[in-house]
Amino acid sequence: MQASTDKYPLACYLNRSSAIAENYRTLKMNIQFSTDGGSAKSIAITSPNEGDGKTTTAVNLAIVYAHEAKRVLLVDTVCRHPKLHLLLGCSNQAGLVEVLSGSIPVEDAIQETQIEHLSLLPTGALSHNLSEKFSPPRFASLLESCRERYDIILIDAPPMLQVSDAQWIAAVCDGIVLVVRSDKTKRQQIQRALETIGRVQGRTLGVVLNNYKYK
Numbered sequence: 001m002q003a004s005t006d007k008y009p010l011a012c013y014l015n016r017s018s019a020i021a022e023n024y025r026t027l028k029m030n031i032q033f034s035t036d037g038g039s040a041k042s043i044a045i046t047s048p049n050e051g052d053g054k055t056t057t058a059v060n061l062a063i064v065y066a067h068e069a070k071r072v073l074l075v076d077t078v079c080r081h082p083k084l085h086l087l088l089g090c091s092n093q094a095g096l097v098e099v100l101s102g103s104i105p106v107e108d109a110i111q112e113t114q115i116e117h118l119s120l121l122p123t124g125a126l127s128h129n130l131s132e133k134f135s136p137p138r139f140a141s142l143l144e145s146c147r148e149r150y151d152i153i154l155i156d157a158p159p160m161l162q163v164s165d166a167q168w169i170a171a172v173c174d175g176i177v178l179v180v181r182s183d184k185t186k187r188q189q190i191q192r193a194l195e196t197i198g199r200v201q202g203r204t205l206g207v208v209l210n211n212y213k214y215k
Helices: 019-034 054-067 096-101 136-146 165-172 187-199
Strands: 042-046 072-076 118-121 152-156 175-181 204-210
Touching: 019 054, 019 175, 019 204, 042 054, 042 165, 054 072, 054 118, 054 152, 054 175, 054 204, 096 136, 136 165, 165 187, 175 187, 187 204
Parallel strands: 042 152, 042 175, 072 118, 072 152, 175 204
Antiparallel strands: none
16 A cells, blocks of 8 residues: 655645545555455554654545545544644544543544544543553443444554554554555564564554655
């Protein structure tokens, strides 16, 4: 799979007919082929390291699904440096952390975005790690409760080699897409990330090569 640079974080929303948007539509199609026609309903987007472009990939992939009138839920699990609420113009006062703690129901934390059919569950209260407070089964139960209401659930997960949360998130999702950056990510880092996903019995759907220079 191949996607474009993260210079334009909402490229698919700003110009649906651009070459960048077409790359993300191709990514969506490849994911469907990798999952027997789309059997994977919860997909985590991660990367070996921070700055590889996974958040840009997650939000643009979500926009592509939404443009096809799919009910999309985008979940931000990057508690240290959450970005999705900023990109989509939403509040981060309450979100995933409050839902997992039982403070509020998930319906009260999910926000509609400016993009039709696309909803966001932000992180909520900032925390270093979700795993410090919550167990993987609780997150898995949350995903299960959302499966009936949404056609696809995309999770912006932390970097696989830097934050332990990424491992158990990968373990409870139906599939994982690994984003690597052509001018930054080392081959050994990609291998380590794939091995880590394998250790938790995660299902790697494919690898996105980001920031690739055609010339």
